[in-house]
Amino acid sequence: MNYFEHHLDCLESHGFGKWRPAFEELLQHLWFQSKDGNLPRFLNVLQQIPAVPDVTCQLNQDWVAITSEQMTPSLSETIGQQLKKLMPWRKGPFHVFDHSIDAEWRCDLKWNRVMPFLSDLRHRKVLDVGSGNGYYGFRMLAAGAATVTGIDPSYLSVCQFLALNCFVQTHRLNVLPMTLEQLPANMEFWDTVFSMGVLYHRRSPFDHLTDLKATLKPGGELVLETLVVEGDEKTVLVPESRYAMMNNIYFLPSSKALESWLRKAGFVNVRTVEESYTSTQEQKHSDWKPGTSLPDYLHPNTKHITVEGLPAPRRAILIANKPLENTKLPRYHIKPASVPSE
Numbered sequence: 358m359n360y361f362e363h364h365l366d367c368l369e370s371h372g373f374g375k376w377r378p379a380f381e382e383l384l385q386h387l388w389f390q391s392k393d394g395n396l397p398r399f400l401n402v403l404q405q406i407p408a409v410p411d412v413t414c415q416l417n418q419d420w421v422a423i424t425s426e427q428m429t430p431s432l433s434e435t436i437g438q439q440l441k442k443l444m445p446w447r448k449g450p451f452h453v454f455d456h457s458i459d460a461e462w463r464c465d466l467k468w469n470r471v472m473p474f475l476s477d478l479r480h481r482k483v484l485d486v487g488s489g490n491g492y493y494g495f496r497m498l499a500a501g502a503a504t505v506t507g508i509d510p511s512y513l514s515v516c517q518f519l520a521l522n523c524f525v526q527t528h529r530l531n532v533l534p535m536t537l538e539q540l541p542a543n544m545e546f547w548d549t550v551f552s553m554g555v556l557y558h559r560r561s562p563f564d565h566l567t568d569l570k571a572t573l574k575p576g577g578e579l580v581l582e583t584l585v586v587e588g589d590e591k592t593v594l595v596p597e598s599r600y601a602m603m604n605n606i607y608f609l610p611s612s613k614a615l616e617s618w619l620r621k622a623g624f625v626n627v628r629t630v631e632e633s634y635t636s637t638q639e640q641k642h643s644d645w646k647p648g649t650s651l652p653d654y655l656h657p658n659t660k661h662i663t664v665e666g667l668p669a670p671r672r673a674i675l676i677a678n679k680p681l682e683n684t685k686l687p688r689y690h691i692k693p694a695s696v697p698s699e
């Protein structure tokens with residue numbers, strides 16, 4: 358079954374035709390010919406999800422909700438069993454009929470911090486880089502976006518989205534199994550691009566910022582959310598070893614440093630709109646993601662530092678625009694050194 362075709366049709370009706378062949382080739386390689394050992398198991402789950410009549414969706418509330426008056430105990434039990442086979446659920450929360458997926462992350466808290474600062478999403482084409490299972494994508498659709506394309510290399514995240522979309526059945530939103538770096542160069546297609554929770558996973562933050570800029574239309578809006586540390590424009594933490602038990606964390610700048618990185622990468626109108634420490638209400642233990650979570654990553658005696666003795670997770674939201682015209686670097690006229698007279 359081709360889970361992505363209708364979304365590509367939808368994008369094509371918004372002027373995407375030029376890039377469609379490149380996306381189809383990528384999907385062929387990354388999905389249809391994938392050798393990932395878990396994918397067949399996830400696809401099997403999707404095939405076991407039963408059709409449900411008369412589904413109603415409420416995407417504009419903290420718990421994204423899918424309901425049906427026609428739900429029966431046996432249908433509900435089958436759905437619950439299949440959703441559990443797609444654990445761990447890191448992102449949520451969702452009500453799916455009788456099942457409350459209170460995932461590890463309360464993404465609604467981040468969305469409520471981001472949302473007030475966004476340019477009106479109505480009629481915009483949105484790219485969500487590192488979208489996870491599409492929780493934010495559903496909220497963006499509810500905010501009026503014309504299309505939302507999530508990209509995420511995690512097959513589990515893609516399949517969680519596809520499982521939810523068995524009921525929601527939207528073509529305007531999808532999560533495609535690819536990374537930002539795999540997109541065609543200089544697409545300049547999207548009106549708003551989100552990169553939330555991705556920059557600190559990248560070894561080369563400037564390449565990430567430049568790649569994000571290349572996906573945006575001139576004048577388009579970047580929404581960047583990432584881990585930061587307190588400090589001035591010269592402050593950057595590069596954890597030598599683990600950070601909050603994660604071993605794939607590279608650059609944690611201050612928000613002032615990040616602003617200057619964005620300007621250096623060619624963005625304009627750069628501003629930090631929100632900054633706060635991550636609470637243990639936002640990232641928490643969950644039956645839907647067994648194992649450890651933020652309470653275990655913080656120092657047992659003081660919550661201001663991680664178990665490694667580094668500053669506790671703090672996140673900033675920055676907004677910036679791609680210039681309307683590609684500004685060229687200024688030319689410097691270097692005066693020839695004056696020759697000392699004899």
Ligand SMILES: Nc1ncnc2c1ncn2[C@@H]1O[C@H](C[S@+](CC[C@H]([NH3+])C(=O)[O-])CC(=O)[O-])[C@@H](O)[C@H]1O
Nearest residue numbers: 486487488489508509510511535536537553554555
């Ligand atoms: N190069 C890449 N390109 C695209 N996706 C990537 C890449 N590298 C990693 N990812 C994906 O980015 C997501 C990062 S989680 C943030 C989720 C959501 N945005 C959130 O803001 O809660 C981090 C967190 O929860 O801290 C994962 O789903 C990765 O697979």
